[in-house]
Amino acid sequence: MRVKTRMAPSPTGNLHLGTAFATLWPFVLAKKGSGGEFVLRIEDTDRGRSTKEYEENIINGLKWLGFEWDEGPFHQMDRLKLYQEVTDKLISEDKAYFCFCTKEELEQERENQAKAHLPQVYSGKCRNLTIKEVEAKKKEGIPFVVRFKLPEDRGVVEYEDLIHHTVKFDSALLGDMVIMRQNGIPLYNFAVVVDDWDMKITQVIRGDDHISNTPKQILFFEALGATPPQYAHYPMILNQDRQGKLSKRTGSTSVEEYKKDGYLPESLINYLALLGWTHPEGKEIFDIAELIEKFDIKDMNSSASAWNQQKLDWINGEYIRKLSDEELTERLQDFLVDHPAREKIAPVVPLIKERIKKLSDFIPLTDFLFGKPEYEKVIFEQVVGDKKAQLPMFLSEIKSTLEKASRPWSAQDFERSFRELAEKLGLNTTQMFQLIRITISGKSVTPPLFESIQLLGEEETIKRVEIANNLF
RNA sequence: GCCGCCAUCGUCUAGUGGCUUAGGACAUCGGAUUCUCAUUCCGAAAAUCACGGGUUCAAAUCCCGUUGGCGGUACCA
Numbered sequence: 001m002r003v004k005t006r007m008a009p010s011p012t013g014n015l016h017l018g019t020a021f022a023t024l025w026p027f028v029l030a031k032k033g034s035g036g037e038f039v040l041r042i043e044d045t046d047r048g049r050s051t052k053e054y055e056e057n058i059i060n061g062l063k064w065l066g067f068e069w070d071e072g073p074f075h076q077m078d079r080l081k082l083y084q085e086v087t088d089k090l091i092s093e094d095k096a097y098f099c100f101c102t103k104e105e106l107e108q109e110r111e112n113q114a115k116a117h118l119p120q121v122y123s124g125k126c127r128n129l130t131i132k133e134v135e136a137k138k139k140e141g142i143p144f145v146v147r148f149k150l151p152e153d154r155g156v157v158e159y160e161d162l163i164h165h166t167v168k169f170d171s172a173l174l175g176d177m178v179i180m181r182q183n184g185i186p187l188y189n190f191a192v193v194v195d196d197w198d199m200k201i202t203q204v205i206r207g208d209d210h211i212s213n214t215p216k217q218i219l220f221f222e223a224l225g226a227t228p229p230q231y232a233h234y235p236m237i238l239n240q241d242r243q244g245k246l247s248k249r250t251g252s253t254s255v256e257e258y259k260k261d262g263y264l265p266e267s268l269i270n271y272l273a274l275l276g277w278t279h280p281e282g283k284e285i286f287d288i289a290e291l292i293e294k295f296d297i298k299d300m301n302s303s304a305s306a307w308n309q310q311k312l313d314w315i316n317g318e319y320i321r322k323l324s325d326e327e328l329t330e331r332l333q334d335f336l337v338d339h340p341a342r343e344k345i346a347p348v349v350p351l352i353k354e355r356i357k358k359l360s361d362f363i364p365l366t367d368f369l370f371g372k373p374e375y376e377k378v379i380f381e382q383v384v385g386d387k388k389a390q391l392p393m394f395l396s397e398i399k400s401t402l403e404k405a406s407r408p409w410s411a412q413d414f415e416r417s418f419r420e421l422a423e424k425l426g427l428n429t430t431q432m433f434q435l436i437r438i439t440i441s442g443k444s445v446t447p448p449l450f451e452s453i454q455l456l457g458e459e460e461t462i463k464r465v466e467i468a469n470n471l472f
Numbered sequence: 473g474c475c476g477c478c479a480u481c482g483u484c485u486a487g488u489g490g491c492u493u494a495g496g497a498c499a500u501c502g503g504a505u506u507c508u509c510a511u512u513c514c515g516a517a518a519a520u521c522a523c524g525g526g527u528u529c530a531a532a533u534c535c536c537g538u539u540g541g542c543g544g545u546a547c548c549a
Contacts, residue, residue: 433507
């Protein structure tokens, strides 16, 4: 059978890492088989919280991550007619009914049940209203909803979860669920079933927060006279401290933030994959194509894993180092739209490739190459320790050594003459080179010295030594 | 409260009854390379397999219970 999966985000917030995670699995499952299809469906029936902006953010983010869909995006709000037709059909078949209970009544009911340590289930008060009674209440203008009539004696609803084992629920604990609001907008569980049925979805793979929705949805499929799809529920990603599902509490969860921070889409995908699935050979670095090739739903985790920023950073570093210099240059240029000298990024790339974990690390590491350094006397003093009184002399010696050197400066001569100078001045080589480093950059950590100086040029380098010298 | 899901180093995991003195990865610590920082390489520390009972000649692995974490219990999705 041809596989058809779907991802159904609700546009009630920006693209969340959890949503990206939720998109990965149905996407991979669809791409796995030949001719599989992946559908994007926007579940926008929560009118209070859904916005067009969130939807755009989600769609753009999914595209940035590399996801493509074969159908959609569909919108549930465009499909109200269908939900209404199905609802009418269920009513006419006596599988659903009108309910006129007020919010207060229902709350009272639940409260009483809680006090009696009973499961909180709708009493079915409006279940047996006659047609006449219904008409009369409607005429009076009493607000109503449509409830699903839970088949009596349905007993235990059971299904084979592709990730868990057999999952069983007692349908008696479900009660008669509301499926349609008075305003004609359906409720989540009902709309999902109508859509999955209408769109002929074969596999539903989603977070395990939906496990308890599944028996309800199966019951709806049964009422429709349809076979439910196969279900697979993966665990939710937990916060770094394992307290609760991934939320803003312990760090950013917005995909856009990660993009702005300089994470590569492919490393995000790789890390997300690691959180839900284990490569059969235990590999940790693999691209989406390999994931699709090796994917088997049986290798998905059944226990929840916690978000780990350090591991993501490591993976991102791995991917940066795997890029060619040309490719990394392009990525940096796209990333650093406001950079003062984007055309000068290319020659710097080989120097920083092994030194950055995120694209944003480029800036602090290289800004001295593109603008004047800011000096702090203490940093110089820390290098030479108790010889700090001699700093002016050290700096002018450095300057004259540079001026004496034959041009263009060569790495070999440079290294040799400064090792000699270090010895002459009673400094060790580390101190010598650190002093030069700080002089040209204002920092104690930079890319390799001689290559940096080459990029700066001889004149600029000597100028910086002069400026530094004037500090003392 | 009721219903459900889950439970191996700090974190992610391997492990499907004997091959396990529980293996790997990230992070941590030490060492080598080195002009700094990284990279790379080598090494160390880190899990009484949540707890308590069973089953078995043998259990991290099977069963039951407990505890803990998480989720659901809406005219949210």
